[in-house]
Amino acid sequence: MSSRQHSACSELQDPGKPRTFQTATMSTMVPVLLPLLLLLGPAVSQETHTGPYSLSFLYTGLSKPAKGFPRFQAIAYLNDQAFFRYDSEGRKAEPLGPWSQVEGMEDWEKESELQKAREDIFMVTLEDIMDYYKDREGSHTFQGLFGCELRNNQSSGAFWRYAYDGRDFIEFNKEIPAWVALDPAARDTKQKWEAEEVYVQRAKAYLEEECPGMLRRYLQDGRIYLDRQDPPSVSVTSHVAPGKERTLKCLAYDFYPRRIGLHWTRASDAQETESGGDILPSGNGTYLSWVVVGVPPQDRAPYSCHVEHSSLAQPLSVLWDERQEAEVKGGLGTRAQ
Missing domain, CATH: 3.30.500.10 (MHC class I-like antigen recognition-like)
Structure with missing residues (x-):
């Protein structure tokens, strides 16, 4: 000054x-x-x-x-x-x-x-x-x-x-x-x-x-x-409480700028989420956000987390697999083993 x-x-x-x-x-x-x-x-x-x-x-x-x-x-x-x-x-x-x-x-x-x-x-x-x-x-x-x-x-x-x-x-x-x-x-x-x-x-x-x-x-x-563009890393996890339906959580983190689109799809149809949607600072100059959806016990349809961000050349879709939790690092489209 x-x-x-x-x-x-x-x-x-x-x-x-x-x-x-x-x-x-x-x-x-x-x-x-x-x-x-x-x-x-x-x-x-x-x-x-x-x-x-x-x-x-x-x-x-x-x-x-x-x-x-x-x-x-x-x-x-x-x-x-x-x-x-x-x-x-x-x-x-x-x-x-x-x-x-x-x-x-x-x-x-x-x-x-x-x-x-x-x-x-x-x-x-x-x-x-x-x-x-x-x-x-x-x-x-x-x-x-x-x-x-x-x-x-x-x-x-x-x-x-x-x-x-x-x-x-x-x-x-x-x-x-x-x-x-x-x-x-x-x-x-x-x-x-x-x-x-x-x-x-x-x-x-x-x-x-x-x-x-x-x-x-x-x-x-x-x-x-x-002006930097930091692509989101995406993690998809599940949790089942005794006597209740399964919940799926999609977490996007380490992204910048702040604006992001995040939602669940079931067999390609957008689903109404139970919680989440807030975009919060991560503490390191980037942001994180998440959405949670409930899955009935007998539902075997494919669920995917759909992510849109300015750093991505095209929207990212991460499929939840019951046998293996899914994680995508930095929007690169490769699932962590």
Whole structure:
């Protein structure tokens, strides 16, 4: 990030001014993050190879963190990949996963100082909200999400919003431009952040100019990693509980990008699955997903797991054989012996 960009971002974090705010690193925060991520909607682009590309930041503050949870945490994402992390315990911005091997993507000392300033302001805002509601009991959560997107190298989207205890709190509308209060307590926040018109214009400039500029710079070194195509490995297994029908499980793992099609067929007819369908991070920058289907005891029809993914030249079909569990490595179409 250039000195000009850092300066502008720091100004956005000043009291009374607008504030900015998928791996093993994220695992301790998952119970807190998932409900709000659903509330806020898609934060990051999940399409790769041809774009779009996105840069986003997720901030989480807890008034009374449980053991093992930092009071404040910030995670930056390039598309759906965690890029760097900062928290209130280490107070250092550190690159994650393969990004730690890329030299020169960021000045991490300067980034750490910026995140420290944002942490201080972010937690003050949480205190202000609790004061407004006169509620100091229990633990309260404040989260913020902001970022931008590039499509065909042109800025095509930007977002900046906050939530308190899982409810929409305030968001920035860059078309007006203005902060839009979505909670009674946010009216006071809006008044502080719009005390001077220049700060609203700086928020708009950050979303429309500076954030896309940072993303373009990051893509100079990171595009190859974001555009990669990792084919899924597929495992088909079965289980029979006493007195119950057989269940077949098809597990696809180690694939990237995230989107995948996965379903069971019986004699070439698609079957309704009993469970599964979620796509979850594996913890190593790839994803996993599974589907489960029930098979009546006397059913001898052939069952196959059907897999579609952008890394595969054609859909993959893995036949379940009762005599031998099936496994396909990396979508190569060879069954493991």
